[in-house]
Amino acid sequence: MRLAFILGEIGSGLRRNLSMVVSVILVTFVSLTFVGAAGLLQMQINQMKGYWYDKVQVAIFLCNETSTAPGCAAGSVTPEQKNNLEKLLASPAVKQYINDFQFESKEEAYGHFKEQFSNSPIVDSVTPDQLPASFRLSMKDPEKYQIISETFSSQPGVESVTDQRKLLERLFSWMNTASLAAVGIAAVMIVCAVLLIATTIRLSAFSRRRETGIMRLVGASKMVIQLPFIMEGVIAAVAGALLASVTLWLVAHFWLGETLSRQIPDTPFISGAQALIIAPLLIALGGGLAGMSSLLTLRRYLKV
Structure with missing residues (x-):
């Protein structure tokens, strides 16, 4: 009721x-x-x-003809400098911080650039020579980026070291x-x-x-x-x-x-x-x- x-x-x-x-x-x-x-x-x-965060990479950009960074005053990276960087990446001192690394040539960088900006008119004004070659590092611990940056930033032939996590x-x-x-x-x-x-x-x-x-x-x-x-x-x-x-x-x-x-x-x-x-x-x-x-x-x- x-x-x-x-x-x-x-x-x-x-x-x-x-x-x-x-x-x-x-x-x-x-x-x-x-x-x-x-x-x-x-x-x-x-x-x-x-x-x-599990997929972000650290990019080591190499000097090219258009680089204006202080470390690129001698011009584009040489084959010897590139080989020295590869040896350093494979050394035990660096390998403990990375899972693997890959080299991306200027042509490969240009191909990726065209895919990402396929709908933009900027594609027509960029040539492969303007894009730097780079090493792409997969980190075991992204927090260890600073160690990689300090190790490679002063190396001959390196324009800059970039942590893609900062963009994220x-x-x-x-x-x-x-x-x-x-x-x-x-x-x-x-x-x-x-x-x-x-x-x-x-x-x-x-x-x-x-x-x-x-x-x-x-x-x-x-x-x-x-x-x-x-x-x-x-x-x-x-x-x-x-x-x-x-x-x-x-x-x-x-x-x-x-x-x-x-x-x-x-x-x-x-x-x-x-x-x-x-x-x-x-x-x-x-x-x-x-x-x-x-x-x-x-x-x-x-x-x-």
């Missing part, structure tokens, strides 16, 4: 304030979508780090900035959602003040009187959280998992199943905030 009464009161409240309930659902949906997007972005960053860290830095921006927008939207929930509950309590007065007179408990109002806010917020979860799953499954993964096959993207991990957190966050907001509002505007 009591459960049927509470459910009836919840349904009545949702019908009376339908427009406000829809507003709560939409605001919660938008705010939690931003929260979830920030979470997905962090998952994507971690997945890319784990994948790419710049990319991850941009992605982290985007994640923080999403969290900032989400925080503002969550505040809006909490205020809107409080307003909705206050209007609902005001429109049913006669019923609650009668319930107090007949001895209804505090929980029986307040629970329908609290559940109205929680139901609306949970509905918004569910919409946000479905939206994030669609983005992860269809856009990341099927579209981008085909266009960029060398990059590991998160899957729809991974996106579902965030769903319980969004539902708990939405329901918890709604419940707390409703309870605080009722304490002030609904004296029981």
Whole structure:
């Protein structure tokens, strides 16, 4: 009997304030979508780090005719200098830090350059002689880059030593900035959602003040009187959280998992199943905030 009464009161409240309930659902949906997007972005960053950090290389660029580095004052690298670098790479002092190394000639560098910039007009203005030959090192521990840099930077015929991980860290830095921006927008939207929930509950309590007065007179408990109002806010917020979860799953499954993964096959993207991990957190966050907001509002505007 009591459960049927509470459910009836919840349904009545949702019908009376339908427009406000829809507003709560939409605001919660938008705010939690931003929260979830920030979470997905962090998952994507971690997945890319784990994948790419194992594949990054250290590049030892050799002097060519156009090099302006101080170490290339004598001109292009000579065959003897190249052989000395190969011997140093194969020596026990260096080999303990690398898995293997490969030599990339100017022609091979130019071929890779044309593949990477095939849609750019810059391809027509670059010739193979302008691109340096290089040794590509696969590191056992990327953190040991500084040892390689100090060993080879001063060697004759070496123009520069570059750690490709720095390029990835710049990319991850941009992605982290985007994640923080999403969290900032989400925080503002969550505040809006909490205020809107409080307003909705206050209007609902005001429109049913006669019923609650009668319930107090007949001895209804505090929980029986307040629970329908609290559940109205929680139901609306949970509905918004569910919409946000479905939206994030669609983005992860269809856009990341099927579209981008085909266009960029060398990059590991998160899957729809991974996106579902965030769903319980969004539902708990939405329901918890709604419940707390409703309870605080009722304490002030609904004296029981």
